[in-house]
Every structure is written in structure tokens, then in C-alpha cells.
Amino acid sequence: MSTYNFDEIIERKGTSSVKHDMMNRDFGRNDLLPMWVADMDFRSPDFVMDAIRKRCEHEVLGYTYGSRSYFEAIINWFANHYDIKAEKEELHYIPGIVAGIAFAIQSFTNVGDSILITTPVYPPFVHLPLSNARNLVCSPLSIKNGRFEIDFSDLEEKAKGCKLMILSNPHNPAGTIWSKEELKKIADICAANNCVVISDEIHADLTLNGRKHTSFSTVSEMARDISITFIAPSKTFNIPGLGSSVCYIHNEDIRNTYFGFLEGYEVANGNVFAYIGAEAAFREGEEWLKQLKVYLQKNVDFLEAYLSQNMPKIKVVLPEASYLAWLDFNAYNMEHNEIKSKLINDAKVALNDGTQFGGKDYEGCFRINIGCPQSILKLALDRIYETFGR
Numbered sequence: 156m157s158t159y160n161f162d163e164i165i166e167r168k169g170t171s172s173v174k175h176d177m178m179n180r181d182f183g184r185n186d187l188l189p190m191w192v193a194d195m196d197f198r199s200p201d202f203v204m205d206a207i208r209k210r211c212e213h214e215v216l217g218y219t220y221g222s223r224s225y226f227e228a229i230i231n232w233f234a235n236h237y238d239i240k241a242e243k244e245e246l247h248y249i250p251g252i253v254a255g256i257a258f259a260i261q262s263f264t265n266v267g268d269s270i271l272i273t274t275p276v277y278p279p280f281v282h283l284p285l286s287n288a289r290n291l292v293c294s295p296l297s298i299k300n301g302r303f304e305i306d307f308s309d310l311e312e313k314a315k316g317c318k319l320m321i322l323s324n325p326h327n328p329a330g331t332i333w334s335k336e337e338l339k340k341i342a343d344i345c346a347a348n349n350c351v352v353i354s355d356e357i358h359a360d361l362t363l364n365g366r367k368h369t370s371f372s373t374v375s376e377m378a379r380d381i382s383i384t385f386i387a388p389s390k391t392f393n394i395p396g397l398g399s400s401v402c403y404i405h406n407e408d409i410r411n412t413y414f415g416f417l418e419g420y421e422v423a424n425g426n427v428f429a430y431i432g433a434e435a436a437f438r439e440g441e442e443w444l445k446q447l448k449v450y451l452q453k454n455v456d457f458l459e460a461y462l463s464q465n466m467p468k469i470k471v472v473l474p475e476a477s478y479l480a481w482l483d484f485n486a487y488n489m490e491h492n493e494i495k496s497k498l499i500n501d502a503k504v505a506l507n508d509g510t511q512f513g514g515k516d517y518e519g520c521f522r523i524n525i526g527c528p529q530s531i532l533k534l535a536l537d538r539i540y541e542t543f544g545r
């Protein structure tokens with residue numbers, strides 16, 4: 156059995172990495188410690204790299220489809236990890252989940268239709284409905300005991316007339332794991348409004364501290380019947396550059412509409428490495444994932460202890476899953492832009508701007524990515540501490 160070294164520092168600059176080489180676009184400079192875009196600074200797993208290398212040895216990279224063994228690996232992973240008993244015909248390759256959401260917006264809504272989200276949330280949930288000229292309806296989450304919570308009476312009110320809900324399950328920006336009861340309530344509200352639910356479960360595998368993920372589709376037959384589930388090996392195994400996501404749809408009508416869109420727009424097929432990488436990850440990834448989750452939890456513990464000892468003014472929502480945490484700097488009594496400028500120009504760290512997760516309500520908030528060697532996380536926190544003080 157291999158022991159994986161997540162402490163290793165790997166130079167990623169110069170690899171056309173969005174996280175490491177594209178900071179200029181969002182921060183106006185490139186000399187920052189990148190704690191933003193949600194990929195990890197760890198080596199992608201050896202079994203994925205070996206499968207890709209082996210395929211390269213054949214030296215003909217022709218058109219490729221998802222083989223039987225690719226679908227078998229997905230079906231087994233879904234059954235073992237999410238309790239989803241999927242048939243092959245209920246599954247489809249998609250090139251990415253953000254793209255998959257855009258396809259769903261096109262498939263199930265028209266210009267001017269309303270789309271429901273809970274904020275703060277992963278920025279494309281905000282941008283995609285707007286850039287497709289849909290009406291964005293936001294139900295704000297509140298923070299209770301350091302965890303994001305849904306206001307169900309607000310959600311019920313806002314769901315009226317919505318055609319689609321985009322749900323992050325677990326919820327980015329802080330990997331909140333929604334309980335079965337919470338998911339059931341969402342299902343009831345959406346079903347009552349004939350609202351299709353997209354359950355984006357990209358962070359599902361990274362549950363920390365022994366917690367369990369509940370797939371939206373498993374909470375009731377009705378939930379399964381009104382939903383599209385998106386899953387990917389990309390966050391779990393740090394292979395987002397492969398573009399190898401999957402969607403699962405049980406309901407035949409929803410499936411025909413959505414799969415018809417994928418075929419009709421010729422976005423139904425992946426590149427050769429997407430299939431090879433995903434299959435290897437889902438087939439051989441158990442031990443790597445186990446070790447990764449232990450390391451990520453250590454980073455969560457480190458972050459929590461560092462903030463409470465040195466910067467107790469920062470209110471934090473810690474990840475229950477995945478490697479993203481939500482930091483609220485408002486107790487420093489500074490304007491949002493001043494905090495942002497200090498982070499960029501004094502601390503020299505790149506964090507995601509909270510206002511991109513749902514607007515002005517999130518001024519003073521920033522998302523930090525802790526999917527990195529702990530020495531890098533410490534360096535980032537030291538720099539923030541030197542800049543902001545206690």
C-alpha cells in the first residue's frame with residue numbers, strides 16, 4: 156500500500172494553471188500565494204497518471220467513447236459511495252459541471268424564466284442564469300453555530316414560479332453537508348412548484364471527520380424523479396483539467412430532454428484522457444481518498460486553531476466536506492475594498508472575493524482554499540496575520 160505525501164511542494168507556475176498563472180486577470184498581479192481557484196496543489200494520483208501514460212504508449216489518440224468498463228467503474232462508485240443504484244442508460248458523460256449547468260439552463264428554461272439558488276454560493280451559479288438572460292432568485296443562507304443554514308420559509312416563498320433550482324450539495328463556499336431532512340424539504344418545495352433540481356455533488360467524496368454525504372436523489376422517490384445529479388472525479392482526485400464529469404438522471408422525460416440536448420449540440424463526448432482518467436480514479440481511488448481526507452481534516456484543524464489563537468476577529472465557516480472555508484473580516488471595521496486591497500497588496504495572498512458569491516451582502520467575506528501542503532497554508536495565514544493583526 157502506498158503512503159501519499161501531501162506535504163510535498165510542487166512548482167505549478169508555468170503550467171498554464173488558472174490558479175497559479177492567471178492571478179493577473181483577477182488580482183492585477185501574479186506574485187501572490189494562490190489560495191483561490193478550487194483545485195489542490197497535490198500531485199494527481201499515481202494510478203490515474205499510470206493509466207494515462209499506458210494509454211499514451213499506444214500512440215494513436217483517435218476519437219474515443221465511454222467504454223463499458225468506464226461506466227462499470229462509475230456505477231460501482233455511485234453504489235458504494237452515494238447509495239445510488241444507477242443503470243448505464245441513466246448516466247451520461249459531460250465535459251464539466253459548470254457546462255452541464257449551462258446545458259440544463261438551456262434545456263429546462265427559457266429567457267426570462269426564474270432560477271433559484273441559495274447564497275452565498277459558487278459564483279457560476281450566480282453568473283450562468285444571468286448570462287443566459289434568466290431571472291435569478293436568491294434565498295440567502297444564514298450562519299448558525301458556524302454552519303450555513305437554509306431559511307425554509309424564505310425558500311418556499313422564493314421557489315414560487317421557479318423552473319429550476321441549482322443546489323450545491325455539499326455547499327460551496329464551505330462544504331456544508333446538507334442533511335437528509337434538509338434535502339427532503341428542498342425536494343418537497345421544488346416538487347410543489349414543478350421545479351427541476353440540479354444537485355451539483357462535485358464535493359460529495361470529500362466528506363471530512365467521518366461525516367456522510369447524502370445524494371439528493373436518494374432522499375425520496377420524488378427527489379429522484381425531479382432531479383439531475385452531477386458528479387465528478389475532478390475535485391476528489393485533483394484532476395479537473397481532464398474535463399470528466401458525469402450526470403445521473405432517473406426520470407425518463409428529464410433524461411430524454413437533457414441527453415437530447417447533449418447529442419443535439421454535439422457536446423456528448425469527451426477526450427480520450429477524460430474517460431481513462433475517470434475510470435482509473437473511480438476504480439482505484441479508495442486508499443488515496445482515505446489518506447487525502449485525513450490530510451485535509453488536519454488542515455481544517457490547523458486553520459481553526461490558527462484563527463482562534465491569532466485572529467479571533469475573523470469569523471469562519473469551516474468545511475464539513477472539501478477544502479474551502481469562508482472567512483468574514485468585517486470585525487476589522489474596514490471597507491470591503493480596503494480588506495481586498497490589503498489581502499492582495501500587503502499580505503500578497505489570492506483569496507476569492509465573497510461578493511462574487513451573491514453580491515453586496517457578502518462584502519468583507521473571502522473564500523480560502525486550503526487544499527495545499529500545510530506549510531503553504533501556514534505561510535498564507537502568517538501573511539494575513541502580519542497584515543491585519545489580532
Ligand SMILES: Cc1ncc(COP(=O)(O)O)c(C=O)c1O
Binds near residue numbers: 193250251387395
Ligand atoms: C460546486 C461546484 N460545482 C462545479 C465546479 C466546477 O466543476 P467543473 O470543473 O466540472 O465545471 C466547482 C469548482 O469549484 C464547484 O465548487
